[in-house]
Amino acid sequence: GAGVSQTPSNKVTEKGKYVELRCDPISGHTALYWYRQSLGQGPEFLIYFQGTGAADDSGLPNDRFFAVRPEGSVSTLKIQRTERGDSAVYLCASSLKDRVQNDLGEQFFGPGTRLTVL
C-alpha cells in the first residue's frame, strides 16, 4: 500500500517568506509526527497529533512554527517569516496505535521536504 507522502519534495524560499509543507499519512494511521533534520544531525521532534489534536507540540522551536491536522488525516506544517536557520529536511511520520501494548506503534517516515531559505 501507499506509504507516507510529503509535498513538495523541495522548497526554496527567501528569508521572511511564509511556507507550507504537506504530509499525507498512511491511510488509517491515527498518529502523525513532524521532525526536522539538519545536515549531519539526527531528526529532531517538532510536534505530534493524535487524531485532530496536537498531543505534544513541545518541539516547535518558536511561534513562527504551527501545524494543523483539521480532519485527522493530512497535516500541514506552516512556517512564518522564514529564517536561514530554518533550512533543513522536514520529515513526517505516521503510526497506528498498538491496542495490545496501548502504545503508539512503529513510526513510518515519509521522504521529507528539503527546505532551503536563501
Next chain:
Amino acid sequence: RKEVEQDPGPFNVPEGATVAFNCTYSNSASQSFFWYRQDCRKEPKLLMSVYSSGNEDGRFTAQLNRASQYISLLIRDSKLSDSATYLCVVKDSGKLIFGQGTELSVKP
C-alpha cells in the same frame, strides 16, 4: 548534554568485518529503544527494536544495558549494502529522540 549520544564516525570497514556501534541515553525512565537505518538523502527506516534481553536479527545483534543507560548494535560479516547512517533512538512519551547517527562505510 544531548538526550541520546552516539559516536558520529565515520566507520570505514572492509567487507566481512564485524563492527559495533554504541549509544548512551540520559533519561533513565525511557522504556523503548530502537536502531534506525538512514541511507543518504532518504528517510530513516526501523532496523530493529532493542530489548533488555538482547535480540538478534540475522547478522545484526542489539543489546540494552539499563543500569548503564547504554545501547549497542553489532553487525557481523558486513556487506557493501550495510553502508548507511545508523541512528540510535529512544521513545519518550510517543515521540522519538534520535542520536546524531553513526556513519558506516563498507569497502570492498
